[in-house]
Amino acid sequence: MRDDAGHLSPTPLVVAAGLAAVEGILVIGFAALEAASVHADRAAMGVTTSVFFALLGALLVACAWYVVRGRTWARSPLVVSQLMALGLAWNFLGGGTTWVSVVLTVVAVVVLVGLLHPASVEALAHHGDEA
Numbered sequence: 001m002r003d004d005a006g007h008l009s010p011t012p013l014v015v016a017a018g019l020a021a022v023e024g025i026l027v028i029g030f031a032a033l034e035a036a037s038v039h040a041d042r043a044a045m046g047v048t049t050s051v052f053f054a055l056l057g058a059l060l061v062a063c064a065w066y067v068v069r070g071r072t073w074a075r076s077p078l079v080v081s082q083l084m085a086l087g088l089a090w091n092f093l094g095g096g097t098t099w100v101s102v103v104l105t106v107v108a109v110v111v112l113v114g115l116l117h118p119a120s121v122e123a124l125a126h127h128g129d130e131a
Contacts, residue, residue, distance in 0.1 A: 027053050
């Protein structure tokens with residue numbers, strides 16, 4: 001994929017952004033499921049939770065798009081979200097949810113490696129120099 005300056009985005013950056021976008025879509029799906037399960041006895045909590053996760057998912061998708069397009073600012077929210085995913089993975093460790101922990105850890109590490117890969121850093125730095 002090419003950034004706004006017409007340069008080809010490095011593969012690690014594209015892979016990281018793709019996985020982050022999938023995460024965002026899954027978070028939006030969770031928000032929809034949460035919205036569908038709102039009951040009158042917990043309406044405020046259900047609605048605010050749904051809105052929060054919908055916005056978080058949309059932010060992940062948007063940042064994934066913009067980081068591939070060469071926007072340096074979009075990398076920071078993606079890095080923070082992956083660090084949060086690692087913390088969440090730690091909470092799922094043990095018992096019947098260990099597989100969730102493993103999946104979250106692998107995806108977060110792959111995204112972090114892709115975002116912080118030297119080719120990705122260089123590509124984003126050069127786009128910042130041209131702006």
